[in-house]
Amino acid sequence: MMSDSLSKRKQYREAKEETRKVLKHARFEDSQEVSLPKKRFYRQRAHSNPFSDHKLEYPKSPDSMDWSKYYPGFVDSDTGKLDRKVEIADIGCGFGGLLVDLAPHFPDSLILGMEIRVQVTQYVEDRIIALRVKHKDTNEYQNISVIRANAMKFLPNFFHKGQLSKMFFCFPDPHFKQRKHKARIITKTLLSEYAYVLREGGVVYTITDVKDLHEWMVSHLDEHPLFERLSKEWEDQDPCVAIMRESTEEGKKVARNNGDKFVACYRRSLVDPKPERLPECVEYTDDLS
């Protein structure tokens, strides 16, 4: 038999799912009241295996992605398509605290949270729906959205080369075990994909409370030829760094426990070195024929 709390949770989720179906892509012309979701009904195991074949929906290519249902407030009424592209990505957005706080700071930019856990993604969806309804007079929170995705596998399916100006990696899964290190979200090999979707001059933001993970991320970013670290002074004047420190759920939890927060920001470097010439290879092709 189902325990009381479990069934309550189930009922809650079913009710929310109904609202989500109706409101996710709506523009809220009619007046409705939607309550903010309660986190306790969406709890899910903190870890997810990025290597497994989840039943994920992802576009075949960035061109085939229909963004209009994620940002209905930015649909051009003539073309039925978005009038701008997603520019800021929060990779592993968790419960969406950063998205919500970034939204008013970048009212003209589209911000996307990517999260691999189903229920956590649903929480963020419900949270955004509730916020949009609540602020429907001012049209706030139309610029944030969330998608369930495995960013480690499918980032290039969503974004064109150089599309993003900012990528956030806030309190990523530390994967402490040596043999799990490939599952970390910042690795030398994955950084090449982030460099691909970031425009030149775009910024990677990282924050963690795990010193070992911070050092790992810094060393991999330092080693990567397409990233250069931004200074402490830069961090101090950047509004996103402040938001990142204060707004995420993890960030608040760490602050409550008086834990440390380690920040590192990197710029996608402007230099895109030309490949070395290989004079022999012309001669060599002749050899073959």
Add this chain to the structure above:
Amino acid sequence: MKHPFQKVLLNEKGDLLFAGAGQKLFVFQRRENWQLTDSWLDTVDHNYALIKEYEARSRKFEQEAAAGDRKPPKVPTPGPGAPPKLCYIRDIHLSRNEKYLILTTDTDKAVVVFELNGGSLRQIKRQPLPKRPCAVSTSLDDSTVVVGDKFGDVYCIDMLSAEIKDEKDMVPVLGHVSMLTGVLNVSDGAGNELVVTTDRDEHIRLSRFPQSYIIERWLFEHEEFVASIVAPRWCRDRVLVSGGGDPFLCSWHWQEGVLADKLDLSAAVEPYLTEEHLVPSRFQNEAGDLKEFTVSQLVELPSQNRLVVLFDKMSAFLVVSVAEDGKLALERTVAVASPVICGAASALSLVLSVRGAENCLLEYTLESWTCVELREVYGCNDVEWDEKGDLFASFSVNQLRKRSEH
């Protein structure tokens, strides 16, 4: 039962044939007929990884023995219920200048490089990798072996230097978060080298080489895993052709990043689908007749400007022409007596390894598509198969299909 050849390869001229059966490689040279000139057996223990770990622990124990009275580490032995570990020579690859032969092994997950001298082999190096290698290419100048593994990482190995790195110290030059199915170095015709990597998540990635951290572009069209990718040399560095779990082939103007052509193979293949192509019951339709097929290998026929398309567990192959602009056209379907395992081609002929009890090696003449059994070659195969289970399941690529329910 004799172990079939799971991998065959011909040199350009067609006078050398390399064939792998289980853990043994055979080299044949064509004079009047095919003669066995050399062979090589992978003798590394199946439990290489376990033994290595045991040795490391033993060393640590000996160093620390004075410090405490801990027990010495046990010799690891797989339990009685452990499944038999199948070890093969997975890949056989020739360098572009055909001076070197490159194998990948399952035992120690290594890349083995041989120098070729006529029909005889001289081992140059054996470099173990952290994960099982599953795709091999060489740089355009043949100085480097580029190898992709099941974990999605790609490593560069110096072809000729004697230096062997500990697998723990190897650093990947690029990585996918998906099993790699193909690695291919190509030239853009203007002096730049690129590396093409394909994976189980439908991706085809083009990166600069050796600066492989610079991704040039991705080629999007596949909806299932990519199993095979080739750069037909008669298309002058302009075209790639790819196939895998999808019912179609794609050809690409890869320098522009656009699809050049798409060829649906369903109608041609339909008559050859058997019970072996039925979708597993959990994913089957109500009538129970849903079938699927997989392109397992694309073989270039440079003397003909054509590709041979091989399929998983299918008693037929297709011949597809590739025009210089990438246009694909189905030329013919050739029925084979038994399901095809793998194939290789030279300027003269196509050699197929097929399933069966005996004489499982066929050689096709390219124009007439008639074949002879290479009895003398298969007769030299002395590798026996005595394990239980379906031997051919381990050569199937269809199992790369994603079927997650969560």
